[in-house]
Amino acid sequence: MSSSVSSIFGCGVAIAPNSFRNKTIRIERRNACGGLLIECSKRPQKKSTAHHMKTRPRKSSPSDRNRKPTEYAPLPPLPPDFTVVISADASTEPPPPAPSA
Numbered sequence: 001m002s003s004s005v006s007s008i009f010g011c012g013v014a015i016a017p018n019s020f021r022n023k024t025i026r027i028e029r030r031n032a033c034g035g036l037l038i039e040c041s042k043r044p045q046k047k048s049t050a051h052h053m054k055t056r057p058r059k060s061s062p063s064d065r066n067r068k069p070t071e072y073a074p075l076p077p078l079p080p081d082f083t084v085v086i087s088a089d090a091s092t093e094p095p096p097p098a099p100s101a
Contacts, residue, residue: 046054059065 045051
């Protein structure tokens with residue numbers, strides 16, 4: 001148990017033997033933090049973007065390096081977003097005024 005606790009808190013934790021657990025234990029304070037010591041990680045993890053940039057697949061063979069981008073067939077023209085519909089008798093009249101609210 002002490003190894004798992006020390007790995008969680010990052011410091012050694014003293015545990016009294018079973019015979020002393022029912023008795024009062026005097027705790028000696030070594031510093032103002034209550035005995036906990038904060039240390040930097042020995043092997044910090046990379047952040048996600050840095051990890052993906054470091055481990056991304058790279059082109060290794062000359063045929064991969066000299067490969068040109070794929071040429072796709074051109075796309076057909078897009079249909080129009082809006083179609084203006086004008087009736088034959090309303091083409092000469094101005095639009096009606098907007099109703100006031």
